[in-house]
Amino acid sequence: MQNNLTIYNTLTRQKEIFKPLHPPFTGLYVCGPTVYSNAHLGHARPAITFDLLYRYLLHLGYKVRYVRNITDVGHLENDADEGEDKIEKTARIEHLEPMEVVQNYMNTFHRNMDQLNTLKPSIEPRASGHIIEQQEFIKHLLNNGYAYEVNGSVYFDVLKYSRKYKYGKLSGRVLEELQANTRVLEGQDEKHNPVDFALWKKATPEHLMKWPSEWSDGYPGWHLECSAMSVKYLGEVFDIHGGGMDLQFPHHECEIAQSTAALGKESVRYWMHNNMITINGQKMARSLGNFITLDQFFSGDHEMLEQRYSPMTVRFFVLQAHYRSTVDFSNEALQAAEKGFQRLFKGIETLKKLKPSDESTLDINDLRKKCYEAMDDDLNSPVLLSHLFEAVKYINSVNDGSEKLNSADLDTMKNLFNTFVFEILGLKDETEGKTDEKLTGDLMKIIIKLRQEAKNKKEWAVSDKIRGDLKNAGIVLKDHKDGADWERE
Numbered sequence: 001m002q003n004n005l006t007i008y009n010t011l012t013r014q015k016e017i018f019k020p021l022h023p024p025f026t027g028l029y030v031c032g033p034t035v036y037s038n039a040h041l042g043h044a045r046p047a048i049t050f051d052l053l054y055r056y057l058l059h060l061g062y063k064v065r066y067v068r069n070i071t072d073v074g075h076l077e078n079d080a081d082e083g084e085d086k087i088e089k090t091a092r093i094e095h096l097e098p099m100e101v102v103q104n105y106m107n108t109f110h111r112n113m114d115q116l117n118t119l120k121p122s123i124e125p126r127a128s129g130h131i132i133e134q135q136e137f138i139k140h141l142l143n144n145g146y147a148y149e150v151n152g153s154v155y156f157d158v159l160k161y162s163r164k165y166k167y168g169k170l171s172g173r174v175l176e177e178l179q180a181n182t183r184v185l186e187g188q189d190e191k192h193n194p195v196d197f198a199l200w201k202k203a204t205p206e207h208l209m210k211w212p213s214e215w216s217d218g219y220p221g222w223h224l225e226c227s228a229m230s231v232k233y234l235g236e237v238f239d240i241h242g243g244g245m246d247l248q249f250p251h252h253e254c255e256i257a258q259s260t261a262a263l264g265k266e267s268v269r270y271w272m273h274n275n276m277i278t279i280n281g282q283k284m285a286r287s288l289g290n291f292i293t294l295d296q297f298f299s300g301d302h303e304m305l306e307q308r309y310s311p312m313t314v315r316f317f318v319l320q321a322h323y324r325s326t327v328d329f330s331n332e333a334l335q336a337a338e339k340g341f342q343r344l345f346k347g348i349e350t351l352k353k354l355k356p357s358d359e360s361t362l363d364i365n366d367l368r369k370k371c372y373e374a375m376d377d378d379l380n381s382p383v384l385l386s387h388l389f390e391a392v393k394y395i396n397s398v399n400d401g402s403e404k405l406n407s408a409d410l411d412t413m414k415n416l417f418n419t420f421v422f423e424i425l426g427l428k429d430e431t432e433g434k435t436d437e438k439l440t441g442d443l444m445k446i447i448i449k450l451r452q453e454a455k456n457k458k459e460w461a462v463s464d465k466i467r468g469d470l471k472n473a474g475i476v477l478k479d480h481k482d483g484a485d486w487e488r489e
């Protein structure tokens with residue numbers, strides 16, 4: 001299988017031609033959400049970035065196993081080895097079982113992902129469902145001498161590891177500086193060194209999510225799940241591992257250390273990281289009051305929002321920037337994205353109506369080539385969109401008669417939009433459903449009027465039949481003195 005796809009590998013800090021290990025098969029692992037709160041704009045970016053990659057790999061003909069995990073245990077506050085489990089904290093505040101919290105926010109996350117039109121992963125493993133695999137992984141690390149047990153907890157020995165391998169190669173952190181800058185928190189004196197990190201934590205008596213093990217009743221450290229689950233589902237060496245830039249350290253750095261120490265080799269061949277979204281130049285945080293959930297974007301129900309923004313506007317907004325560049329949210333930026341999205345889809349409407357000429361004034365194969373070149377250049381979606389907007393300009397010119405497209409090129413143009421807009425960028429027409437709703441409303445007005453005319457003529461059999469037939473179709477009429485209303489059963 002041949003392709004010209006290049007991707008920026010965070011590990012080597014350069015663009016590399018994508019050469020999968022076992023073509024046409026390829027594995028993609030992406031760190032998914034910790035499900036302790038509603039999904040927000042920060043969740044939309046990795047979801048859309050790796051959806052774009054997944055869709056493009058599928059388009060190129062690869063058979064992709066796309067694994068995206070759900071973190072439902074072990075992720076402690078501040079990404080540290082001490083503090084409350086994020087999910088248990090929400091459970092305490094909301095008076096719920098931890099697994100109710102997980103189910104609740106996982107459902108919201110899935111609904112939001114459907115709204116954003118992201119394809120579902122092939123496997124969506126949960127950390128709590130892979131406790132045994134994580135314990136087995138710890139045993140490997142203990143056997144290989146890269147982990148040690150203290151008071152029922154097990155820690156990864158970073159210094160020992162760094163004598164053989166390079167710790168910090170992904171994030172560029174230097175071990176000596178880390179050692180100098182890592183604060184020793186109370187309770188961390190169990191560690192041989194403050195840079196060591198937890199693989200297994202002994203649970204306190206009040207801790208809710210805990211499992212038996214040969215070390216203690218406890219729970220796994222946050223980084224361990226991704227090492228255990230990626231290797232389980234994609235093999236000891238797999239092609240692509242993705243996630244947000246904020247996960248490079250400590251999460252992904254620790255993942256590399258764990259997998260390398262356990263298996264004696266690098267697991268991941270290409271590391272990909274999306275950049276972050278800021279809000280009016282600031283990081284998104286609850287404490288700053290600029291924490292906007294996806295549901296709030298879709299409804300407009302947040303004081304910072306001047307209007308509602310549809311899921312496709314949000315998707316378009318994310319795709320307008322290259323995934324490695326920063327994106328700043330503002331109402332103006334989203335309103336511009338909304339206009340851009342509408343202009344693109346108006347172009348597609350116009351394209352449907354174009355009549356072919358007997359000649360063409362455009363080199364459509366050149367346009368198609370440029371679209372592929374943009375995607376092959378490390379998924380350059382903003383450049384791809386600029387080519388599509390050039391095409392829209394051209395479509396409008398054909399429509400007003402100043403340019404021409406012959407029948408074959410017109411088909412190629414339609415094909416091009418189907419491929420790039422719908423299949424690869426994953427955009428969809430949001431007015432389609434609405435058009436159906438409007439049509440239903442208009443038809444119901446006609447039916448109600450006809451029935452009223454029958455009643456006026458005292459044709460009761462006719463008016464009753466209309467009511468009965470509508471009921472069979474799932475529509476209930478409610479008569480009142482001025483006519484009737486309708487609703488779905």
Ligand code: ZN
Nearest residue numbers: 031032226251
């Ligand atoms: Zn992860």
